[in-house]
Amino acid sequence: MELIVLWDIDHTLIENAGVSKEIYAAAFSSLTGREPTAPARTEGRTDRLIMRDMFLRDGLPVPEWPAVEDALARAGHDRLGELRSRGTALPGVPEILKAASLRSGWVSSVLTGNIAANAHVKLSAFGLDSLLDLSVGSYGADAELRPELVPIARARIRRLRGVPADVPTVLVGDTPRDVEAALASGSGIVAVASGIHNSKELAEAGALEILPDLSDTKGVLSILEFFAARGKRPRTSLHRPRTR
Incomplete structure (x- = not known):
């Protein structure tokens, strides 16, 4: 079968253990130079939608996707150790x-x-x-x-x-x-x-x-x-x- x-x-x-929302916040900050006004809304949504909504919510233009994806990847890589220590x-x-x-x-x-x-x-x-x-x-x-x-x-x-x-x-x-x-x-x-x-x-x-x-x-x-x-x-x- x-x-x-x-x-x-x-x-x-x-x-x-909260590392995902820290990844989104770090990616946002690396692209804007400041912290987001509120945590990312996840709940089964895609990274494209999550990040787009963060920029729109803060009244900012949405960057081109390749730049957003690169920022997410760098933020995720940087938090591998944190994920291992806090998550399971x-x-x-x-x-x-x-x-x-x-x-x-x-x-x-x-x-x-x-x-x-x-x-x-x-x-x-x-x-x-x-x-x-x-x-x-x-x-x-x-x-x-x-x-x-x-x-x-x-x-x-x-x-x-x-x-x-x-x-x-x-x-x-x-x-x-x-x-x-x-x-x-x-x-x-x-x-x-x-x-x-x-x-x-x-x-x-x-x-x-x-x-x-x-x-x-x-x-x-x-x-x-x-x-x-x-x-x-x-x-x-x-x-x-x-x-x-």
Whole structure:
């Protein structure tokens, strides 16, 4: 059974302990010479959208994207040590990523709002980068809106890994925007209430499969195998939503 699994990073695979918002603030400051008036709004949004909104909110012209991406990459690189000391991989993440990487016919990569450079920084900080096929992932530089990232990842996987177009795709993420991206693209969704959104919010967004975290390796694999076998999201939840 073939399957494409696309994992979100922040609050799904790792806890960044506030380092992400420090990266956005540092990138903003390096481009403007002053601090932003308020922290970045993230919650599953892409880096393109996050940074654009920071400039507009402060009444500033939005720089050309290459300059913004370069500033983000430098800020992320400079905070690798801070991320390692303050952040952590979330419960069960190394185990489920390793298990998924060993499944024959599965492509396990990322769909994240982070630019590729900072996605690598965040994953490598906790030794997770080698467990994912990052070259076929979809990143925050690729599009402004999260649903647009799904076909980009699918196209890369078809082109670089030779995966047929009809292989099912499952997103794993912690925000309503992850759920929206899955539903808009006809993908499956496994929502994880390990970020700021609780099970009720994720269910209201349309998720049927909702887990408190990824610590139950066998349980998560069972859900992913269901998607691989059926090729679509289940009609009823195997794990009914629970409010935290």
